[in-house]
Amino acid sequence: MPAKELDSPCMDCKDTESVLTVRRRQLCGACFKRFVSYKVFRRMEKYKPPRNPQDPxxxxxxxxxxxxxxxxxxxxxxxxxxxxxxxNFARNTFDLHVLVIEPSTMAGSSVPYDRNYEAVQKIFPQHTYSQVPFHSIFEYVPDMNEIMREYTGPQFTDDSSRSNAERLAAFRAAISTATSATDVDSVLLTRLVAAFAKQSGCETVLWGDSDSRLAAKALAGVAKGRGASLTWRVSDGVSPWGLQFDFPLRDLYKAELIQYESVCPELAEIIIPDEPPSDNVLTKNLSIDELMMRYVETQGAKYPGVMANVARTVNKLETSNSGNASCGLCGGLVGNVKRNSGVTVSSQAESSGSPFCYGCMRSRPEINC
Structure with missing residues (x-):
């Protein structure tokens, strides 16, 4: 009996009905998953099984x-x-530790996540899970209170008798503009994740940033004066804290990740949908990060290759070995950085006991704009 003729066969396996169009190719769900997995795991080839079975x-x-x-x-x-x-591999190539920064402790996030956290542990039980509040940065970065006092200047008073949540809220309230607040929140989040990773014995942080997200971060980073730190904020590389930062999804667009979600029904129990961007918000009230993300998402749909080249170009930057001091807040380099930014901070910052980089200086409460 002849096989049933397919209306739109998968262009890879040829024997299954296609369900998705990916980069002008009609693919079935299984072939699409293989395509995505290949894009991801070719970025993780370095995490191979140790030659010596006794090695961790x-x-x-x-x-x-x-x-x-x-x-x-x-x-x-x-x-x-x-x-x-x-x-039947002798052993897995890696162990995975999943960290959740409690969304309720982040600015502008009040979406309940308890069910999602329970679901992810039930669906993927083989991994280690931890959840910490945002204000635990005081515990994981012991000198953070001193850094914050120096960063905000004499007009800010840190009351050590208050709870860590109240202290962090007061610090964030001292930063008035949307761009500066979003920028500093991003810096603090990175510091917390890096400190947690080191304390947990992890060698690498795997960030779930798509190509679209990396392009937006690159454009926003340059606009905010953080060009020198793009070698680890957007590119695979060693961070200032000695940890490897990798971005395995860097070859995939966000639209493709949404397609992947559609063929994996179990993810519906985990994912908290993004709130659609409001058209009623004035541009002046949006941060640079939000503006760049909106720009990439709208233009990326029309010109995906152009947006992809943004992140790829940044990935070619070389890490500077100029020996400049590290920023007390974000860990980036202070002073004139060759190759990547060419920005020189003021002599006042350079002479400070705990200097800050140009990008952090722009977000300080007394000079933010």
Whole structure:
């Protein structure tokens, strides 16, 4: 009996009905998953099994925001470990530690996530999970209170008798503009994740940033004067804290990750949908990060290749070995940085006991704009 003729066969396997159009190719769900997995795991080839079975496995940390990108990355990493176990590998190539920064402790986030956190542990039980509040940065970065006092200047008073949550809220309230507040929040979040990773014995942080997100971060970073730190904020490389920062989703667009979610129904229990951007918000009230993300999402749909080249170009930058001092807040370099930015901070900042880089100086309360 002849096989049933397909209306739109998958262009890879030829024997299944296609369900998705990906980069002008009609693919079925299984072939699409293979396509995405290939894009991800070719970026992780360095995490191979140790030659000596007695050597410890790679310890990787994945910050999970319950967004599409980090949730999809978790699902793919879990599937890879399951594949290794099914092939009777002597041992898995890595252990995965999943970190959740409690969304309720972040600015502008009041979405409940308890069910999502329970669901992710139930669906992917093979990994280690931790959740910490944003204000635990005082615990993981012991000198953070001193850094904050110096950063905000004499007009800010840190009351050590208050709770860590109240102290962090007071510090963030001292930063008035949307761009500066978003910028500093991003810096603090990175510091907290890096400190947690080091304390947990992890060697690498796997960030769930898509190509679209990396392009927006690159454009925003340059606009905010953080060009010198793009070698680890946007590119795979060693961070100022000695940890490797990797972006396995850097070859995938956000739209493709949303497609991946559509063929993995279990992710619906984990992902917290993004709130649609409001058209009623004045541009002047948006941060640079939000403006760049909106720009990339709208233009990326029309010209995906152009947006992809933004992140790829940044990935070619070289890490500076100029020996400049590190910024007390973000860990970036202070002073004139060759190759990447060419920006020189003021002599006042350079002579400070705990200097800050140009990007952090722009977000300080007394000079933000």
């Amino acid at each position: 496995r790679h310890q990787l940390l994945l910050p999970l925001s319950f967004g599409v990108s980090s949730s999809v990355l978790l699902r793919m990493l879990d599937a890879e470990l399951e594949r290794q176990r099914s092939k």
